[in-house]
Amino acid sequence: MNAVIETRGLTKTYGDVRALDGLDLSIPRGGVYGVLGPNGAGKSTLFRILLGLIRPTAGSAAMMGGPLNDISHMRRTGSMIETPRFPPYLTARQVLRWLALEHGVGATADIPHWLARVGLTEAADRKVRGFSVGMMQRLGVAAALMSRPELVILDEPTSGMDPPGIQEMRALIRSLATEDGVTVVLASHQLLEVQRVCDRVAILNKGKLVREGTVSELTSVGERLRLAVSSADQVLAVLGAKGVRDGEAVLAEVKRAEGPALIRALVEANVDIHEARWVGTDLESIFFTETGAVQAPEADHGV
Numbered sequence: 076m077n078a079v080i081e082t083r084g085l086t087k088t089y090g091d092v093r094a095l096d097g098l099d100l101s102i103p104r105g106g107v108y109g110v111l112g113p114n115g116a117g118k119s120t121l122f123r124i125l126l127g128l129i130r131p132t133a134g135s136a137a138m139m140g141g142p143l144n145d146i147s148h149m150r151r152t153g154s155m156i157e158t159p160r161f162p163p164y165l166t167a168r169q170v171l172r173w174l175a176l177e178h179g180v181g182a183t184a185d186i187p188h189w190l191a192r193v194g195l196t197e198a199a200d201r202k203v204r205g206f207s208v209g210m211m212q213r214l215g216v217a218a219a220l221m222s223r224p225e226l227v228i229l230d231e232p233t234s235g236m237d238p239p240g241i242q243e244m245r246a247l248i249r250s251l252a253t254e255d256g257v258t259v260v261l262a263s264h265q266l267l268e269v270q271r272v273c274d275r276v277a278i279l280n281k282g283k284l285v286r287e288g289t290v291s292e293l294t295s296v297g298e299r300l301r302l303a304v305s306s307a308d309q310v311l312a313v314l315g316a317k318g319v320r321d322g323e324a325v326l327a328e329v330k331r332a333e334g335p336a337l338i339r340a341l342v343e344a345n346v347d348i349h350e351a352r353w354v355g356t357d358l359e360s361i362f363f364t365e366t367g368a369v370q371a372p373e374a375d376h377g378v
């Protein structure tokens with residue numbers, strides 16, 4: 076695997092707290108990679124180490140095949156850690172112009188393009204003093220992208236955003252990966268959106284890696300065929316112990332290869348099938364099972 080980030084036995088302790096505990100992680104180049112975990116799992120600690128903001132207690136990490144303190148790699152990485160803060164008396168456009176000069180891309184940064192990509196064209200000439208948290212986040216993302224990095228590290232990129240803002244951010248993150256070829260690594264505990272936006276995820280708990288894989292690999296475990304039918308009883312009679320009632324429908328615990336034969340058998344038994352679809356375990360269930368985290372009363376809807 077062509078890894079863009081690789082950690083081996085990465086450990087960070089704060090007194091008695093093991094924020095990271097021997098983490099082995101390989102993040103492939105390309106696509107969107109989600110680092111998930113409940114509060115205190117070690118996500119921010121991992122990102123801070125990768126960005127050279129803090130030093131690990133033990134273990135090693137490499138970025139783009141080289142050590143973390145290699146300046147040429149750092150130049151190819153953009154990041155947004157926590158809600159960014161900018162001088163309140165500058166407009167969004169001035170903030171980006173200033174940062175472009177700071178990063179040595181003053182002549183090449185296409186500021187109108189990045190303002191448009193993060194949905195801030197209309198607010199471009201407003202002072203950031205009046206910006207909401209979500210607008211600040213978007214400006215922070217534009218700032219991270221202006222130097223056209225190969226890798227972007229985003230910690231909770233949609234925190235504080237309203238649903239339309241979240242949707243735009245999701246589209247932006249996907250387009251960075253698919254159109255710009257940027258590898259995006261993001262941390263989040265907002266699982267539904269992670270499932271929508273990420274290609275691959277790692278679930279951390281108490282500083283350790285508990286699950287890793289593509290979203291479809293993780294969610295296809297325990298996959299079942301959900302059948303919306305005219306008579307659930309008839310289907311349950313055909314399926315025996317392999318059938319579970321799910322409201323008006325039936326969940327059939329069969330393998331993909333057995334699906335067509337089952338549907339044929341049901342048609343022969345005169346069952347009207349209104350819908351048949353494969354349903355997996357969602358990322359949310361995996362997350363709560365693996366981390367033992369307590370489910371929030373309301374579903375999250377961010378990235």
Ligand SMILES: Nc1ncnc2c1ncn2[C@@H]1O[C@H](COP(=O)(O)OP(=O)(O)OP(=O)(O)O)[C@@H](O)[C@H]1O
Binds near residue numbers: 114117
């Ligand atoms: N500077 C610090 N001093 C002491 N303990 C710290 C420090 N930074 C983090 N920790 C502890 O390390 C553990 C991991 O924290 P970290 O912020 O990396 O988790 P996280 O997964 O990012 O959580 P969240 O989702 O809440 O941001 C927590 O127990 C936290 O309290």
